[in-house]
Amino acid sequence: MYRTHTCGELRISHVGEVVTLAGWVQRIRKMGGMTFIDLRDRYGITQLTIDQGSSHELNEIAEHLGREFVIQITGSVMERSSKNNKIDTGDIEVKLSSINILNKSVTPPFTIEDESDGGEDIRAKFRYLDLRRNPLKRALELRHRMAQEVRSFLDSQGFMEVETPVLIKSTPEGARDFIVPSRMNPGEFYALPQSPQTFKQLLMVAGYDKYFQIVRCFRDEDLRADRQPEFTQIDCEMSFVEREDILNTFEQMSKTLFKNVLGVNIEGAFPRISYKDAIDKYGSDKPDIRFQMLINDITDLVKHSNFEVFNSADFIGAICVEGCAEYTRKQLDEITAWVKRPQVGAKGLVYIRFSESEIKSSVDKFYTPEDLKKICERVGAKEGDLILILSGETKKTKEQLGTLRIELGNRLNLRKSDVYAPLWVYDFPLLEWDQESERFYAMHHPFTAPKPEDMDKFYSSDKEQIAQVCANAYDFVLNGTEIGGGSIRIHDAEVQKRMFSVLGFSDQEAEYKFGFIINAFKYGAPPHGGIAFGFDRFCALFGGQETIRDYIAFPKNNSGRDIMLDAPSYVDESQLDELYLKSIAKK
């Protein structure tokens, strides 16, 4: 061992001891005849000193040290004259008797400080240096802690960790699979799993009762910001349970994480809201409930006036922005421009200022003060509040109001990263109709059970009826981000067949792609259900961040590239030959 203690370990009680430390040179300062070196390792920073009286040799070595050199030192622990209460080792310093340079360092391309001066690309290329910075180290330490706590909780609840394969069969449905050519089976391909969905269901058929895994998943999608081609899930499944059992179990898991990782007690049951209510009130199926500003339907109040924009709208909705009646014309114009951006897509914005003296709106010529007052009442506005109104096609308008609500939440600092507001959203639609391909897609995935009361509709020959079927599905939402999603599954082979038929699969196709699971259901499949959490995002939110990249040790960029490795890359022709493949891409 190159050290007797770590750089975060020494305290006043160690004074007088001779210690050996090893770590990185964080900083060197000279003051008077003294040299001060901050020595860093994963555990902290210890101040080293070389005083005037030290040997020439020691001073000579210190002279040639640079940032990020790796050194091993021996010295005596001394009480500091001026203590530093910002660091755990701030009461002491180590007076050096020897320095051994273990490895030199060329000058790093950016500074290894909490706030780095490196741009994103250069930090990605030198990820191993970026990872030395405290914010990233803390992010990965949080992730480590989360993983241990998740497993420890699930183990204590009788869940069995089972590893499922990574080389599986390609059954694209929804997102694209990554595929892997098989050399031993020429012309054939494995696929990387988008999730272990079918495996965990097979484990339920096998009687494993409670399964979990923290598992890598893969999706070959065009990457939007903050998506990764490989990501990690907390994947769980339970048998002989109903929705309530699953929500309770994972509510308990979340509470345990909040408590053990963040020291945050979440009191009482998590709020629950139906998909319909979430859309109606928040314009989103992943509402951020850290603040109110709910959507109010004012269609009945404002339609049938002379205002053509509202008259032609299916839906008119309003949100009440507390205390913002004094927004200037300029501010309101800016918000109007913001909602008209293509990303939001509203046609325009109507406002009502409910100030002390008067109620004033951008549609004063169409509505009387009494009309406006009714709106104020409907949205629960008090004096000093601002009301913002959007109109148009029902669902789209609600979503636009939801987007605006979040934006205002950000601007008004209502979305505090140290406030945690988890909730469950349930009763999602089972299916989505895709105009382009003229078929239904599973909103969750093809193994989600319809709600028992909707079974008649599910077997209906009428598309409208089928479209109304509710799924026995639920999402776990934290601070406006979907962290987890799951459902009670189909466990009846006939219902599963019906699902594939609703999704437009021929019997043959269903058999080819999912024969193994339809078949498995014939041998005594128990009722079962489960949930999967996006672990990267779960960690990021616990860390108070919205982007996941700092919570992944070696992430890829938006083109799916690992800049550090320079991957993907071209391979030898001989590798392709062995796989019976020819690349027809232009180099």
Next chain:
Amino acid sequence: MYRTHTCGELRISHVGEVVTLAGWVQRIRKMGGMTFIDLRDRYGITQLTIDQGSSHELNEIAEHLGREFVIQITGSVMERSSKNNKIDTGDIEVKLSSINILNKSVTPPFTIEDESDGGEDIRAKFRYLDLRRNPLKRALELRHRMAQEVRSFLDSQGFMEVETPVLIKSTPEGARDFIVPSRMNPGEFYALPQSPQTFKQLLMVAGYDKYFQIVRCFRDEDLRADRQPEFTQIDCEMSFVEREDILNTFEQMSKTLFKNVLGVNIEGAFPRISYKDAIDKYGSDKPDIRFQMLINDITDLVKHSNFEVFNSADFIGAICVEGCAEYTRKQLDEITAWVKRPQVGAKGLVYIRFSESEIKSSVDKFYTPEDLKKICERVGAKEGDLILILSGETKKTKEQLGTLRIELGNRLNLRKSDVYAPLWVYDFPLLEWDQESERFYAMHHPFTAPKPEDMDKFYSSDKEQIAQVCANAYDFVLNGTEIGGGSIRIHDAEVQKRMFSVLGFSDQEAEYKFGFIINAFKYGAPPHGGIAFGFDRFCALFGGQETIRDYIAFPKNNSGRDIMLDAPSYVDESQLDELYLKSIAKK
């Protein structure tokens, strides 16, 4: 929840309670007017009874139950008149008041019993049914326990779990990579990691000090029996350590596993043996030390007689087989035939019977009784022992003797699966010369450090000198199986460059494939080392098995196929088109 208790939970203290259970019908028996049903779930078996007085309806349902039906029952817990002490619930039975069939089952293709009547292929195809059998369930439960204990130990020692990427860069060296075409980067490929070796070293460069991960690895090899294209490693790395620190840490981990998983206390330090001694004494670099029967060099005793076979041999070695002097001629002929099989490759076998009355050998005409006595003394034979002798080229002969030793260990039942004999093997050669490609290969991998005292040889221009360099590497061996291997790594960019040059890489090639790590070493890499354990095999050995297949939930067969999924499989042309690939395999 479909149940109030599991099928393994009810005890005499529950008598009188009304309970609801859910599970699989294991067996139905009728005796007199009574029906007995064994209900099974992951936790156990509970006996259900329907007596003569029960409702017609209940009897009717029971009449139509079959094996593996999934049912939910309600009934009263009663004390059994004849108790079954083989199962935990053997004191009670549940007298049914209702049965609810949750799912039917067609007749399984094999019986779900400890000893199944299904062949290997049929069980692989219906893996989810095979997994219902107790031996497989217990194997996966053991694996679950192992994983939790490993993580809990390493967490307690300050190791940080860091997930490394699965989509990386292809740098084939040794085994073949699986590659994954990148759609977003046409013509380019990711590779699946053969191990996270370079990543864990980068984490050391990043200052993470102690890293671990239970991680999937991939190797596109022609599969020998009991190899899998994807397998799981316990992967670990530490900074500022020497070999001793690593061996101590992981000896402690192993002891913790033995104790917490198997209840076995391993006293004292694990034995350690050098690679050279292992080959000399056991004819293997993974010796099974559960029994003696060491190899003895008798070259000096038997060479230079009239026996041409020995005279022309580089090495003559003997093992002493205790208590087997009475082996018949037939038995000895059989052993001779066994060592002459191409898998062993010996030319012949010489034996000496050291029986009470006389010393008799198959080479009596070449050696005097005194000569033979000297051999007996050398190998430490007592009266009643049998001595077996092989001769030929030194290393090959030692290995043949090692193979014979293991075979005799099996035949004489000296390799008991409930005895655990771990040991460390160290000081492996750094490099192996490959005649065919006329180059050195790294015996471990190209990041293993030469031993400091061999540095001159490592930089020598003489191949013979280089071939003698010892690696600072070590293997963890359990009961004759290599379970783990690791080394102190190179942390100096110059030494790493030298290694690539010794391996015959051009500077350009080294830069293209491993530039990122050579570069990383320039920014203050700490001294570091690590180890990786084959988790599948570790679990199998803990379970007393030599094959890993039962310890993997969904294994592949020897052609790398998942029989259940029927993977790999052909993919749609459109999938290949998107990847700019053409398959030139014949369908």
